Amino acid sequence: NAGVTQTPKFRILKIGQSMTLQCTQDMNHNYMxxxxxxxxxxxxxxxxxxGAGITDKGEVPNGYNVSRSTTEDFPLRLELAAPSQTxxxxxxxxxxxxGGELFFGEGSRLTVL
Amino acid sequence: GNSVTQMEGxxxxxxxxxxxxxxxxxxxxxxxxxxxxxxxxxxxxLLLKATKADDKGSxxxxxxxxxxxxxxxxLEKGSxxxxxxxxxFCALSxxxxxxxxxxxxxxxxxxxxxxx
Numbered sequence: 001n002a003g004v005t006q007t008p009k010f011r012i013l014k015i016g017q018s019m020t021l022q023c024t025q026d027m028n029h030n031y032m033x034x035x036x037x038x039x040x041x042x043x044x045x046x047x048x049x050x051g052a053g054i055t056d057k058g059e060v061p062n063g064y065n066v067s068r069s070t071t072e073d074f075p076l077r078l079e080l081a082a083p084s085q086t087x088x089x090x091x092x093x094x095x096x097x098x099g100g101e102l103f104f105g106e107g108s109r110l111t112v113l
Numbered sequence: 114g115n116s117v118t119q120m121e122g123x124x125x126x127x128x129x130x131x132x133x134x135x136x137x138x139x140x141x142x143x144x145x146x147x148x149x150x151x152x153x154x155x156x157x158x159l160l161l162k163a164t165k166a167d168d169k170g171s172x173x174x175x176x177x178x179x180x181x182x183x184x185x186x187x188l189e190k191g192s193x194x195x196x197x198x199x200x201x202f203c204a205l206s207x208x209x210x211x212x213x214x215x216x217x218x219x220x221x222x223x224x225x226x227x228x229x
Contacts, residue, residue, distance in 0.1 A: 040222075042202065098145070098206060102159070105156050107156055
């Protein structure tokens with residue numbers, strides 16, 4: 001019963017390095033999302049996708065890129081990591097746009113030093 | 114624009130105490146309302162929801178009633194347990210709304226700690 005799986009769970013990066021956070025879901029959901037969670041700030045949407053091949057920017061897309069080549073996978077790419085990208089990242093998916101029930105992964109804690 | 118405001122935490126209660134976490138919203142149209150819960154070290158999961166005015170969502174002893182007249186969706190539980198310690202997020206979905214906020218707008222979260 002996998003649901004939404006994110007890797008890695010923890011990562012430390014140096015300033016200027018790049019990395020990809022992986023996200024895969026096995027529920028055949030069309031909609032997928034990447035959020036970042038900063039202490040006391042709730043969740044901010046980075047990017048989302050409404051289906052394979054279709055992505056769109058959220059509130060805080062700068063410094064990130066995404067792709068959606070399959071229904072299952074929605075990787076998040078960080079280029080030229082900066083300390084401001086230190087955060088906990090959550091991938092989520094949903095069956096519909098309006099139903100409101102998102103299924104979240106366990107999160108990836110990223111520290112940029 | 115659409116927004117959700119929830120009471121700031123942290124909230125610390127003794128076991129078996131009554132819990133209220135306030136949530137108010139601003140939205141165009143007729144949104145659906147949600148409470149999500151995040152246990153330590155985990156992702157968020159849906160706790161309950163209500164899709165129209167006067168609906169009551171309930172789950173695991175928690176309840177919230179969709180009050181259109183006061184634009185509120187307060188979370189309540191009659192007797193909290195240590196296992197309820199978590200962060201609680203109020204959220205709204207304004208059907209058809211899209212753009213940079215996506216389909217679900219979250220409040221900032223309220224941390225609840227329950228002491229034995």
